[in-house]
C-alpha cells in the first residue's frame with residue numbers, strides 16, 4: 001500500500017483506526033467524531049471540530065488522494081470547508097479548500113513522498129507544548145535552553161520541576177515581595193539583539209539592565225535604602241531568561257500542566273493571568289501564547305514597559321488529556337469543560353483553579369478559537385475595556401475578519417439574568433467576582449491565517465488588553 005493514513009499519535013483525531021476506512025484507490029472515508037466511548041457536548045457525533053491526521057506516501061513521487069470527511073451533521077460544515085496541510089519537512093502550514101455537501105467535506109490533495117500532516121487547523125499537541133516550555137527552562141547545568149541562547153544562569157531560576165521531582169501541587173509564587181522578585185527578575189535581550197549590536201551576551205545583558213534602570217531609576221533613587229539596594233541588585237544581575245516554568249499539577253491521565261511565569265522587576269507590578277487550550281481543538285491559543293512569550297522576552301519597548309507593570313503567568317495548555325486524546329472540547333468523552341468554573345471533577349480543573357486563586361489576577365485573558373471563519377470574538381467583562389481593545393486592535397481585515405463583541409452586561413440582558421448562573425460561569429466571570437479582574441475571552445478562528453500570523457495576532461491581543469487595562473484602571 002503506497003498511501004497510509006496514520007492515527008493514534010499525540011493529538012490525532014480520529015484517534016483510532018476505526019475512524020478511517022479505505023474506500024478505493026487512494027480514497028479514504030474519515031469520521032472525526034469517532035470516539036472510544038459515547039461522548040457528551042462536542043464529543044457527541046456531529047458536534048465536534050477536531051480533525052488531525054498524518055498521511056504517509058510510501059511512493060517516490062507525489063500522489064493524488066481523496067479524503068471524504070464525514071462530520072455526521074451539517075451543523076458546522078459551513079465552517080469546515082477548509083483544511084491545513086504541512087509536509088513533515090516544511091515549517092509552515094498551508095490552508096487548502098474542501099468542498100462541502102451537507103455533512104460531508106471532500107479534500108482532494110496532492111501528497112508528496114513521506115509524511116504529510118493534515119487537519120482542520122494547524123496542529124499543536126501535548127508534546128509540542130512540552131517542547132516549548134522546556135525550551136524556556138534552564139537545564140541542570142545552569143545553561144539556558146531557550147532557542148539559540150547560551151547564557152549561563154545567575155538567578156535562582158530552576159527547572160527541576162520540569163525534569164525531576166516537581167514541587168507537588170503547589171503553584172509557584174512570585175508574589176510582590178521584593179526579596180523574591182530580586183532573585184527572579186532575570187531578563188535578557190534576545191540573542192538576535194546581541195548579534196545586531198555586535199556585542200557579547202554579558203555586555204548586552206548590562207545594556208538591557210541600563211534600560212530597566214532608565215525606567216526605574218527615579219523610583220529607585222527615591223525609594224529608600226532597602227528598595228534602592230534591591231533595585232540595584234536587580235539591575236546588576238548580569239543574565240537571566242526573563243521567565244521560568246513550573247509544573248502546577250497533573251491531569252486525570254497524569255499529564256503535566258505547566259505555568260510559565262514572566263516576573264516583573266517592579267515590586268508593585270499587578271498580576272496578569274493567561275490561559276489557553278481549555279477546549280482541545282482550539283490550537284490558535286497555543287500559537288498566540290508562543291507569540292506573547294517571545295514578545296515579552298524581547299527588547300521591544302512596549303514589552304519592557306508592560307513587564308514593568310505586570311507579573312505575567314501563563315498556563316499554556318489547561319486540557320492536556322483532551323488535546324492528546326483527540327477530543328474536541330472536553331478532557332475525555334464525558335469529561336470536564338475547562339472553560340467552566342463549575343464542571344465535573346477533574347484534576348486538571350483543580351490545578352487551574354488553584355493557579356488562578358494563587359495568582360489573584362488583576363487581568364485575566366483566556367484564548368480560544370471558534371470555527372466562524374469571518375468573525376473574531378471579544379467576550380469582555382466590561383464594555384469600556386472592550387472599546388479600548390478595539391481601538392488598540394483594529395478589525396483584522398487582512399484576514400477577512402470583523403469583531404463580534406459581547407460584554408457580560410449584553411449577555412445578562414440577552415439571557416434575562418441579573419447575575420451569571422454558576423453553571424454558565426467562565427474564568428473571566430470568576431476572576432471579576434473574586435478579584436475584581438479585567439477579564440476577556442478572545443476567539444481567533446484560523447481561516448486565512450498561518451501560524452506566524454496567529455502568533456502575531458496573539459501578541460497584538462495581549463498588548464491591546466494590557467494597555468486597555470492600564471488605561472481604564474489606572475494601573
Ligand SMILES: [Zn+2]
Pocket residue numbers: 278279282339368369370
Ligand atoms: Zn473554546
